[in-house]
Amino acid sequence: MKIIKINPQGFCSGVVQAIKIVEETLKNNDIKKPIYMLGNIVHNKNVVENFKNKGIIILEGESREKMLATISSGTIIITAHGASDNVKNIALKRGLNIIDATCSNVNQTHHLIKEKIRDDYTIYYYGKKGHPETEGVLGISPNIILITDKTNYNEIPIKNNKAFFTNQTTMSFFDVYKVYESLKIRIPNLVLSEEVCNATRKRQEAVISYKNKIDLCIVVGDVLSNNTRKLKDIALENNMQAILVESAEQLSSFNLSKFKIIGVTAGASTPSYIVNEIILFLKGKGYTL
Numbered sequence: 001m002k003i004i005k006i007n008p009q010g011f012c013s014g015v016v017q018a019i020k021i022v023e024e025t026l027k028n029n030d031i032k033k034p035i036y037m038l039g040n041i042v043h044n045k046n047v048v049e050n051f052k053n054k055g056i057i058i059l060e061g062e063s064r065e066k067m068l069a070t071i072s073s074g075t076i077i078i079t080a081h082g083a084s085d086n087v088k089n090i091a092l093k094r095g096l097n098i099i100d101a102t103c104s105n106v107n108q109t110h111h112l113i114k115e116k117i118r119d120d121y122t123i124y125y126y127g128k129k130g131h132p133e134t135e136g137v138l139g140i141s142p143n144i145i146l147i148t149d150k151t152n153y154n155e156i157p158i159k160n161n162k163a164f165f166t167n168q169t170t171m172s173f174f175d176v177y178k179v180y181e182s183l184k185i186r187i188p189n190l191v192l193s194e195e196v197c198n199a200t201r202k203r204q205e206a207v208i209s210y211k212n213k214i215d216l217c218i219v220v221g222d223v224l225s226n227n228t229r230k231l232k233d234i235a236l237e238n239n240m241q242a243i244l245v246e247s248a249e250q251l252s253s254f255n256l257s258k259f260k261i262i263g264v265t266a267g268a269s270t271p272s273y274i275v276n277e278i279i280l281f282l283k284g285k286g287y288t289l
Contacts (some may be wrong), residue, residue: 001260001261001262001285001286001287001288002260002261002262002287002288002289003262003263003264003279003282003283003287003288003289004210004213004214004261004262004263004264005263005264005275005279005289006203006206006207006210006217006263006264006265007206008199008202008203008206009265009266009270009272009275010266010270010272011268011269011270011271011272012197012199012200012268012269013104013199014080014103014104014105014106014197014199014268015042015047015080015103015268015269017080017101017103017104018041018042018079018080018101018103019041019042019047021077021099021100021101022037022041022051022056022077022099022101025075025077025099026051026054026055026056031075031097031099032073032074032075032096032097033074033075034055034057034073034074034075035055035056035057035074035075035076035077036056036057036058036059036067036071036074036075036076036077037051037056037057037058037059037076037077037079038059038064038067038068038076038077038078038079038083038087039058039059039060039064039067039079039081039132040058040079040224041077041079041080041101042079042080042225042269043222043224043225043226043228043267043269044221044222044225044267044269044270044271045222045224045246046271046274047269047271056077059071063135064083064084064087064132064135064136064139065086065087065090068087068090068091068094068096071094071096072094072095073095073096074096074097075096075097075098075099076091076096076097076098076099077099077100077101078098078099078100078101078102079101079102079132080101080102080103080106081102081103081106081131081132081133081135081136082102082103082106082107082110082132082133082136082137083102083132083135083136083139084135084136084137084138084139084140085139085140086139087136087139088100103169103197105169105195105197105198106133106136106169108195109137109166109169109195110136110137110140112166112193112195113125113137113140113141113144113164113166114140116164117140117141117143119162120160120162121162121163121164121191122143122145122158122159122160122162122163122164123141123143123144123145123164123166124144124145124147124156124163124164124165124166124183124187124190125137125138125144125145125146125147125165125166125167125168126147126148126165126166126167126168126171126175126176126179126180127146127147127148127167127168127171128148128168128171128226129146129148131168131226133168133169133170133226134146134168137168143159145157147165147179147183149175153182153183153185153186154186156183156186156187158186158187161189162189162191163187163189163190163191164190164191164193165179165180165183165190165191165192165193166192166193166194166195167179167194167195167196168195168226169195169196169197169200170196170197170200170225170226170227170230170268171196171200171226171230172196172204172230172233172234173194173196173200173201173204174204174234174237175230176194176196177194180192180194197268199227199268200227200230200268203227203231203265203266203267203268204230204231204234206265207231207234207235207238207240207263207265208234208238210240210263211238211239211240212239213261213263214240214261214262214263215241215258215259215260215261215262216240216241216242216243216256216259216261216262216263217232217235217240217241217242217243217262217263217264217265218242218243218245218251218262218263218264218265218278219231219232219235219242219243219244219245219265219266219267220244220245220246220264220265220266220267220270220274220275220278221244221246221266221267221269221270222246222267222269222270223244223246225267225268225269225270227267227268227269228244228266228267228268228269228270229244231244231265231267232244240263241259245278246274247274247277247278248274248277248278248280248281251278251281251282252281256282256285262282262287264278264279264282
């Protein structure tokens with residue numbers, strides 16, 4: 001009975017940077033208090049709970065704009081998922097200090113979309129409805145057309161001859177190309193810029209490389225994390241049995257007896273110590289690394 005640790009693992013650079021920014025903010029006595037966070041800094045409950053315990057107030061709501069409406073002073077932290085310029089302008093008008101922890105990959109997508117809008121392209125954006133990264137992008141312009149897995153392509157508006165397609169950075173890169181090819185049937189002149197971040201892509205490719213080599217793929221991470229859920233989806237799409245767990249405690253209720261070789265992967269916002277706890281649990285069941 002064997003454990004295969006599917007690398008890469010640990011925090012991606014965007015998560016590392018976001019956490020570092022928040023920690024530096026907490027150490028800075030000159031920062032205006034209280035300190036609020038516009039949603040979860042990254043999609044991992046353990047990371048968020050740690051910052052809550054250090055005094056950061058996590059705001060929740062239907063949108064970043066509605067979150068801002070609840071406060072009138074202090075500092076706001078924009079999470080790694082980014083926010084639109086409109087959100088930042090509202091914060092400034094309310095006299096709030098802004099700490100921006102947006103992932104560089106998300107910033108790159110924002111800049112790219114703004115550039116294409118200036119060049120008079122119609123923007124088609126593939127993302128998850130309600131996800132904070134998608135919310136931030138849609139806030140760039142009311143004319144951006146959201147494409148989801150439930151979109152009926154026949155109902156998609158075609159506004160002009162210049163069309164540009166890009167995506168949320170944590171989607172499956174296989175799905176991005178599938179959606180693009182489907183859209184091209186209706187919009188032949190569609191230009192693609194696939195923006196799946198490198199950390200997400202490498203994890204997805206690593207899972208696929210173990211097709212037919214493992215009996216079970218355990219994906220470790222928060223259910224709110226899109227890149228984590230996509231790892232499970234990709235495993236299932238490649239005929240692997242797969243489960244997503246947030247902790248070793250959740251794994252304890254799962255029957256592992258029929259699996260001889262278990263692969264363990266993790267989302268880009270999953271702390272390494274949780275993966276280590278999963279591996280330790282498996283070792284307690286007789287598996288070896």
